[in-house]
Amino acid sequence: MEKEVLVKVENVSKKFTTDLKDSLKYGFSDIIKSLFGKQTSKELRKNEFWAVQDVSFELKRGECIGLIGHNGAGKSSLLKVLNGLYSPDKGKITMKGKVGALIELGAGFNPILTGRENIYNNASILGFSKQEVDEKMQSIIEFSEIEDFLDMPVKNYSSGMRVRLGFAIASHLDPDILIVDEVLAVGDLGFVLKCFKKIDQILPNTAIIFVSHTMPMVARICNQIILMDHGKVEYQGNNISKGIELYYNKFSNNESNTVFDDGSVEIISCNHNLKDNTLHRHQDYLITLQIKLKKELNFIPKVYFELKDKDLRPVAGIICEINKELKGNNLTYKINVKNSLLTLGNYVMDLSLSNPLTKEPMFRQNNIFSIVCVGDRQQWVPFELESELELHQN
Structure with a gap:
């Protein structure tokens, strides 16, 4: 039975403005037009640029897509559009089920609330009841390894503690779709390995969108890849090695x-x-x-x-x-x-x-x-071995 499509992105584009005054002017103008039911501009205006341009892909349950590219390629902007933080200027996004996201360090946390309170807060946004969160609370605490600091305001957490808590919440609340940005790079090696073990556990029932500059991580979990450059898709497909090779080639002879x-x-x-x-x-x-x-x-x-x-x-x-x-x-x-x-x-x-x-x-x-x-994969190098067998009779 074919798995259902959880994420469908159709020709999505997002533009931004380089000048603050123009940004405020365009924003105000677009709000007024929307109030009166008028169409807002879909084309570039003065000092605007496409941060994401004409991106399309489908992601089924059990699949993981990796978004790679240099800094400023549009990866994080695309994630924010997918997570609903930005509205696309063009195109259509269809997402089914609960979405867990770990996009920016501390994003989604109320800095004044404690870690425990933020767990309940994030879970309620995803539609979980207090009873359901109580059942998962101990598992989240154990995974994050910050039990001694759980009742301390999040504003006093280190970056590593925020990543631990954020990933623990996002991965333990049974998301249908999990969005993970480069923030995992902040964690120590032991925690990163634990995160990938958790990803392996939830992947069969989840669609994962993963952004990283660490290509071994991308190669390990992704079965699709998109290489972005200045907002556009430069390569897209199932050949992970080819996408990574094209990414590395961008930094060659430079x-x-x-x-x-x-x-x-x-x-x-x-x-x-x-x-x-x-x-x-x-x-x-x-x-x-x-x-x-x-x-x-x-x-x-x-x-x-x-x-x-x-x-x-x-x-x-x-x-x-x-x-x-x-x-x-x-x-x-x-x-x-x-x-x-x-x-x-x-x-x-x-x-x-x-x-x-x-x-x-x-x-x-x-x-x-x-x-x-x-060359021929069968060209193995022979080893000379000495073997000895001992027989013991009971």
């Missing part, structure tokens, strides 16, 4: 990838001899790095390449340290990587240069180039 530069070296070029950036398993490849010294040095800089997988987790390191007399200010490093045994998938390479004498960093650039490893 000056912002240079995270440290003491001004002593200039990178002339850094490349490899792989055709179409494709590496076959067991294939050797050559990395060539050319640098120019901009300052007089008495040493040859130490080079370190760090290989990261599609989730930006380090998987290997390559060190090139040369003890020779320095001659000239143009250096070329040639590093031959033999018999690569990477698993299949996409990788990026980070570059670091440092002083081999003092260990001080000189230069670092992330994503200096990317490669994709391909």
